[in-house]
Amino acid sequence: MLRPKKNILFQLTGSIACYKACGVISRLVQEGYDVKTAVTENALKFIGKSTLEGLTHHAVYVDTFEDRSALEHIELTKWMDLAIVCPATANVMNKLAAGVADDFVTTLFLAWDQKKPYLIAPAMNRNMWAHPATRRGVKTLEDWGVKVLGTGKGYQACGDAGEGRLLEPEAIYKEIIKNL
Ligand SMILES: Cc1cc2nc3c(=O)[nH]c(=O)nc-3n(C[C@H](O)[C@H](O)[C@H](O)COP(=O)(O)O)c2cc1C
Numbered sequence: 001m002l003r004p005k006k007n008i009l010f011q012l013t014g015s016i017a018c019y020k021a022c023g024v025i026s027r028l029v030q031e032g033y034d035v036k037t038a039v040t041e042n043a044l045k046f047i048g049k050s051t052l053e054g055l056t057h058h059a060v061y062v063d064t065f066e067d068r069s070a071l072e073h074i075e076l077t078k079w080m081d082l083a084i085v086c087p088a089t090a091n092v093m094n095k096l097a098a099g100v101a102d103d104f105v106t107t108l109f110l111a112w113d114q115k116k117p118y119l120i121a122p123a124m125n126r127n128m129w130a131h132p133a134t135r136r137g138v139k140t141l142e143d144w145g146v147k148v149l150g151t152g153k154g155y156q157a158c159g160d161a162g163e164g165r166l167l168e169p170e171a172i173y174k175e176i177i178k179n180l
Helices: 019-029 042-044 049-056 070-080 088-099 104-110 124-129 132-143 169-180
Strands: 007-012 034-039 081-089 120-122 154-156 159-165
Touching: 007 019, 007 070, 007 104, 019 034, 019 049, 019 081, 019 169, 034 042, 034 070, 034 104, 042 049, 049 159, 081 088, 081 169, 088 120, 088 132, 120 132, 120 169, 124 132, 124 159
Parallel strands: 007 034, 007 081, 081 120
Antiparallel strands: 154 159
16 A cells, blocks of 8 residues: 655755765655755755755755745645754754744744654764753753654764764654654
C-alpha cells in the first residue's frame, strides 16, 4: 500500500553539518515524502541551492522579501505536516527562543501552527552547546512544545571533542518519522 504523502519543511542553518542533512533529505524524498527547504543566508556558505533543489525538486526559500516568497512563510506553515531545523546553529536556536523573526527561517517559526510538530536538530561546538544562553534557549523552546533532539558526543570539526555534534542522518530520519 502506498504511504500517504506527508509534507516536510526542512530548514538548514550555517553549520558545517549541512552536508550531513543532505543525506536525511535524500532519504525522505526517496521514501515518498514531499520536502521543501528553507535556509539562512549563512547556510548557503556551506551548501549550494542547486544541491537542495536537485534533491527536493523544489526551489529553496531564503529571502522573506523575494517576489516568490511574499507571504510564502504563511502558506508553508499551512502546507507542512512537520518542520525541522537541521542542522540548527546556536545562533538560530537562540534567536528562535528570543522570538526574533529577522529572516525567512526565523519568521516561519513565529508563524508556526503549534499543533504541528516542530523539531530542532542542534549542531555546534561543545562550548556553544554548554553556554548558558543555549541552555536557556533549549529550555524555552521545549516549554513551547518544540522537540529539541539530542546531540552526539565525539569529534567536532573544530578539533574539539564533546557534546554538540549533529546526530547521525539515520537517527534524525527516524525522529522525523516518529514525530509525523
Ligand atoms: C567553518 C564554520 C563552521 C561552523 N559551524 C557551526 C556549527 O556547526 N554550529 C554553529 O552553531 N555555528 C557554526 N558556525 C558559526 C555560524 O556559521 C555563525 O554563528 C553564523 O552567524 C550562523 O548563522 P545562521 O544561524 O543565521 O545560519 C560555523 C562557522 C564556520 C566558519
